[in-house]
Amino acid sequence: MTQAIGLLVTLLMAMGMAWGAAALWFRLPGSRSRRRLAVACWGAAALALLLLGGQGQWWANGIQVLLLLLLLIWWFRLRPTHDRPWSDDVAYLATGELQGSHLMLHHVRDFDWRTRDEAEVHWEARRYDLDRLDSVDMIVSSWGRPGVAHVMVSFGFEGQQFVVFSVEVRRLKGERFSEIGGFFRQYELAIVAADERDAVGLRSKVRGERVSLFRLRMPQAAMRSLLLAYVEEANALAKAPRFYNTITANCTTLIFAMARGIGARLPLDYRLLVTDRLPGYAFKVGGLWPGFTLSELEMKGRIDDQARRVHRATDFSQRIRQGVPGWESLDRASLAQDP
Incomplete structure (x- = not known):
């Protein structure tokens, strides 16, 4: 049962971190190079933390939750606007x-x-x-x-x-x-x-x-x-x-x-x-x-x-x-x- 819970937590964390990478790619302001760097750093951190979390290091899951919370705060602060250089x-x-x-x-x-x-x-x-x-x-x-x-x-x-x-x-x-x-x-x-x-x-x-x-x-x-x-x-x-x-x-x-x-x-x-x-x-x-x-x-x-x-x-x-x-x-x- 404990192993099944651990697998479920790892899966949920992986899905959350994957969503975070996509959110950064599509919505982070700035150049394409900046977004690539941000997604690469996010992905490297996510992979390392997922591996540590899968090995029983529960503090790694805590860091992932914290990163996702920070990302969500930024995400929900995004606001639509009429003031952009439209087609x-x-x-x-x-x-x-x-x-x-x-x-x-x-x-x-x-x-x-x-x-x-x-x-x-x-x-x-x-x-x-x-x-x-x-x-x-x-x-x-x-x-x-x-x-x-x-x-x-x-x-x-x-x-x-x-x-x-x-x-x-x-x-x-x-x-x-x-x-x-x-x-x-x-x-x-x-x-x-x-x-x-x-x-x-x-x-x-x-x-x-x-x-x-x-x-x-x-x-x-x-x-x-x-x-x-x-x-x-x-x-x-x-x-x-x-x-x-x-x-x-x-x-x-x-x-x-x-x-x-x-x-x-x-x-x-x-x-x-x-x-x-x-x-x-x-x-x-x-x-x-x-x-x-x-x-x-x-x-x-x-x-x-x-x-x-x-x-x-x-x-x-x-x-x-x-x-x-x-x-x-x-x-x-x-x-x-x-x-």
Whole structure:
């Protein structure tokens, strides 16, 4: 029994020290060389103390606990901020305000992307008539990693005007996204409102991702509530920054929380974490457009090829919806000729 307890203690200490090494690597300020040195010193100390602790030197376990406590004190003193040199695409956070029956959104992104890091930068304020709000679409973009996808929600106003909301990491200039880093407070959270030509075009044409669009079945009152929930969440985030987290505060969990907040009775499901399976979850709870199987919705909802062909067309949003279930009544005759 004593030996089993000793092994358990050693295992827990090893896990704690491994977490500490990752926390230092992803969050210690300074150069990469400084972080390498810190992680190397931490790892050497952890290995020595684990070996001594495994040999019955219980004071070694005490030192490990002390080191972890000191690290945790530093960890919980970390605070998110809005004051950092952000990448251009997340330089501004979306905010909005009601003006009677209209919604005014500030800092709507409408970039013309040339590469994944270069674009013609353009932010503007846009006004939306809430009485014309009549559609909500879920857009799922995946890039080949099993279980991983990015989820956005687009709101449509009588098939003529669309705005897409995207919950993203707020990266620094030149910084790349790391799913592992998302567990270690490496990024702040961002809510971006964008033109579909920007958000969908970036992922389909520039990044070459697989993009699917699913029209959601929602009462108009629920559509309005969800849109205003996004605005409320965005306004709150603009006032008080938060850390992004790969599991607890990401593009899917925030949508789930907002949907529950407006009264949707949604069960917990593993597919909320395995984001490329989210369409299956939405189908299971009856949220996707009726009259089709899930495989039909997935097949007919693929829009990346069409989005690449009509990139930056003035009627981009209408064109990418051609053939998508729920959009059969779209007036195809009104669309311009292919560029």
